[in-house]
Amino acid sequence: MSGDLKLMVNGEKYLLQVPDHRTLLEVLREDLALTGTKSGCNEGECGSCTVLIDGRPMNSCLILAREVEGSSIETIEGEARDQQLSILQQTFIETGAVQCGFCTPGMIMAARALLDRNDSPSVEDIKEALAGNLCRCTGYYGIIEAIQLAARRGGKNHGQ
Amino acid sequence: MLTRFSYIAPDNLEEALDFLQENHDSTRILAGGTDLLVELYRGEQVENLLDIKKIPELQELDENDGLYIGAAVPVNALLENETICSVYPLLVEGAETLGSYPIRNRATVVGNICNASPAGDLIPPLLVLGTTVHCRSSEGSREIPLQHFFQGPGSTVLQAGELVAGIKIKPHPISSSSGYWKKSRIKGPDLAAVSLAYLVDFRQKIFDLALGAVAPTPLLLHLGEFLPGLHDDFDRNRGLILETVEERIKPISDLRGRKEFRERIVGAYLERALERIQGGEQL
Structure with missing residues (x-):
């Protein structure tokens, strides 16, 4: 069917x-x-x-x-619009949040949803929001840092 | 890739119940799908999946006069409801430990019950809160107290052609103390090795204790008879309660913990609960 x-x-x-x-x-x-x-x-x-x-x-x-x-x-x-990376994508690059990259799309989508509901998340908020996303390379700290940095740069909005 | 099946998503309950009545042998009910799809990936065969999420009356979440949770309501709907968060902290504690945020956007409260896992995260809180399961079939409806709903791991008293339309929870007692603990292997999303919820209603002298993952079905124990004694002779009654609980649990050893480990954790959680109850001024 x-x-x-x-x-x-x-x-x-x-x-x-x-x-x-x-x-x-x-x-x-x-x-x-x-x-x-x-x-x-x-x-x-x-x-x-x-x-x-x-x-x-x-x-x-x-x-x-x-x-x-x-x-x-x-x-x-x-995420990227008009050939421009989103703020989140940019901060993932800057903080070394990407190594093999396999988990990155899922991480960024989970982070996108987090910033949509909370534009200045704490480290605990970020850990809770990403608890369902596994990364076997980075040890997570770069990812948490990327999301904090994106929040500070107004990452709730896509663009720079 | 999943094996082939037919997907049916009626938008009214009567149509769903008629379909279920005629095809109960070949149909599984699809709500959140967070367990069912995993089973299908593992080769479980099914002819029809009956998606109940598009049925308006199963989407109902009503917090007036107790709490009614329809079968299509996802777990996060509880956590995003301010009234529920303030009135039913125990339910919130259970809900927060279930899976991850994306899973809770999908997984339903009723699905957690219908899977009938001895370790279902929401079951101990629901048991002590006093929950009735509202079942419907094309022939009628019936109400089943949650503690009588489970028959064994994965098995419930639901009959052919019957589905759970929702659950009803009693109004929360005002004069109460409650707690929930879950022991799992990791801090993140994991099933419980042991879970324990308790609720004491000081005015009505009720002390209900529910335990997950230590018997073929979740357990509900009524310990109200020990409440006055806890006040008069705490140590003796603590011993009696521990004995009563030890007699009822039948844990097994599996990948989440050995039998002896589970017994120790139950004892530790129970001590924690009793100390908290003893500290309650209204005892």
Whole structure:
């Protein structure tokens, strides 16, 4: 079985025909070629597939594409605008928050959602917001620093 | 990739119940999906997934006269509700330990119950708060006290064609003391090796204790008879309570902890609870 799926991804409208058993993660990566969102554990443990659905971070590996009919999705590809990195992306580079980079899209989307609801988060707030995102390279401190720095630079807004 | 199935997402409860009645053998109910999809990835076969999130009456969250939580309400909806946060701190403590923020955006309160894990994070708080499970089928409805809802790991008393529409929690007692502790392997998202919630209602002489992950089902123990004794002879009654609890728990050894470890943690948490209760001025 399959069905029509209307959704908005990074501000663009899509009308797709999607088999019932396909996850949002698969549709983003394979049908829309938005491969910035990573496929990690497929259990909701690692957070590398984190996207925003109607502004809330969720694990796209645990969501069927058809469940998000009519929703607005934001992925890492929507962070940079007009060829300009977002403040968050920029601070991730500056603080060494990126090593292998596999967790980075999920980290940035979780951080984006955090700044949307709290524009000056404490270290504890950041740790809590990122508790579902694993990084095996950086030891997390660079990531926490990047988010604090972004908050100070007004990272709630995308641009510089 | 998941194996193939049909996805059905009705927007009214009657349609969902009729579908479930006709297809109960081949249907799983999809709410948050944070456990169900993991099962499907691991090869669990299912013909139909019945998504209940688009049914308006299952999205209800009503904090007047106790608390009603519909089956489609995600855990974060509790944490973002100011009334619930101030009136039901115990529920908030349980909710905050469940998974991660993105998981709580998806996972539902009722799903945590329906999975019937002995370690379900919300279950001990819900048990001591006095929760009734509101079940619906195309043939009618029934109310089941939460402590009678579980049959074993992953097993509930729900019958074919029946689903949980929501849960009802009693109005919170004003003259009360409560606490919740969860022991897990890491500080971040992890299932409980042991969890314990208690609630004392000093006026009504109620002392309810709920334990997770130490028996095939979550346990609810009524210890109100020991409350007056705790005041008069704390040490003796503490001993009696510990004995009563030890008799009821049946922990196993697994990857989250050995049997003996679980027993020790239960004892330690219980001591902590009793000391806190003894310190309560209203005892």
